[in-house]
Amino acid sequence: MNGQDGVCFDEILAEQDRTLGLLVRNARAVRCNHSLRYLAYVAEDVYDAFVYHSLGLWDLLGQSVILAEAGAAVCSLDGTPVDLTPDVNSSNRIITAMGANPALLARLVELLK
Secondary structure, three states, X not given: OEOOOOOEHHXXXXXXXXXXXXXXXXXXXXXXXXXXXXXXHHHOOOOOEEXXXXXXXXXXXXXXXXXXXXXXXXXXXXXXOOOOOOOOOHHHOOEEEEEEXXXXXXXXXXXXX
């Protein structure tokens, strides 16, 4: 099923299912919610990591600065840098991202390959 912006929701759901399956088998606990407060919990060292499949640029841009200042790193699910450059298509862009301390983030990248 495609949304009005050409986004294929079936592909997003399939990737979420794959990621969640990998995480559940390898994590002590997994919380599923779309609360951006979780990003702050990572910065505060309350949670170890976050993984999101459908963030908007506005969801991550400011939080990425806070996370970096707290010593966390943020990347795409495949380990590549997240493009946080605003442009005319920013409101339509869907970002997949995860963040954690650099050592844990490297382990998450390996796990999700």
